[in-house]
Amino acid sequence: ETGVTQSPTHLIKTRGQQVTLRCSSQSGHNTVSWYQQALGQGPQFIFQYYREEENGRGNFPPRFSGLQFPNYSSELNVNALELDDSALYLCASSLGGGAGETQYFGPGTRLLVL
Amino acid sequence: AQTVTQSQPEMSVQEAETVTLSCTYDTSENNYYLFWYKQPPSRQMILVIRQEAYKQQNATENRFSVNFQKAAKSFSLKISDSQLGDTAMYFCAFPPYGNKLVFGAGTILRVKS
Numbered sequence: 001e002t003g004v005t006q007s008p009t010h011l012i013k014t015r016g017q018q019v020t021l022r023c024s025s026q027s028g029h030n031t032v033s034w035y036q037q038a039l040g041q042g043p044q045f046i047f048q049y050y051r052e053e054e055n056g057r058g059n060f061p062p063r064f065s066g067l068q069f070p071n072y073s074s075e076l077n078v079n080a081l082e083l084d085d086s087a088l089y090l091c092a093s094s095l096g097g098g099a100g101e102t103q104y105f106g107p108g109t110r111l112l113v114l
Numbered sequence: 115a116q117t118v119t120q121s122q123p124e125m126s127v128q129e130a131e132t133v134t135l136s137c138t139y140d141t142s143e144n145n146y147y148l149f150w151y152k153q154p155p156s157r158q159m160i161l162v163i164r165q166e167a168y169k170q171q172n173a174t175e176n177r178f179s180v181n182f183q184k185a186a187k188s189f190s191l192k193i194s195d196s197q198l199g200d201t202a203m204y205f206c207a208f209p210p211y212g213n214k215l216v217f218g219a220g221t222i223l224r225v226k227s
Contacts, residue, residue: 031213033213033214033215035215040220041219041220042118042205042207042217042218042219042220043159043205043215043217044217045214045215045216048212048214055212056211056212056214058214088157090159092159094213096213097212097213097214098212098213099145099146099147099209099212099213100147100166100213101212101213102149102161102164102213103161103213103215104161105151105158105159105160106158107156107157107158108157108158
């Protein structure tokens with residue numbers, strides 16, 4: 001069974017640029033959630049995708065957008081990068097988006113915005 | 115607003131001893147789930163233990179157990195026989211909507227030899 005994978009591992013961008021982060025869900029999982037984790041803080045929910053449709057969104061501006069593909073892999077896109085977007089971005093997959101469904105996390109992508 | 119509070123920013127414990135990490139949460143729901151996740155220095159978040167609120171019995175996973183006090187909205191994690199590999203950031207998490215998690219600020223646990 002393959003776990004959740006994310007790419008790239010690290011990324012450096014400059015303010016105003018755009019970035020795309022990728023996530024492959026665990027085998028058999030149809031739901032992907034994205035979280036932003038600033039240094040020294042707990043992760044913050046960005047949004048969730050269930051069977052290629054957005055299934056809930058946290059308090060993030062529209063410049064944070066996403067996609068889920070038929071194979072349930074997912075992308076997180078961030079436009080017009082700001083310095084405060086520097087963080088660890090975590091992807092988590094689950095078998096559905098129900099309350100009892102455990103989320104399994106990938107290793108994350110560390111984004112630095114200069 | 116649904117919140118999760120971890121009041122201990124940092125904790126230390128000697129190897130082989132027991133340590134308890136505290137967590138409180140706020141919800142008006144009756145049936146829900148609670149989670150403890152561990153994030154070692156290598157950063158991959160790993161599920162430690164999960165509790166279903168409608169179950170009276172506290173969850174246990176090997177050396178990890180919880181003390182779930184529903185009325186007090188308290189969900190503490192007890193680690194017995196602490197090992198060096200338990201050194202990590204520990205997050206308490208609660209999903210107020212579906213399984214979309216709200217995390218606490220975390221507790222850094224250092225296990226000393």
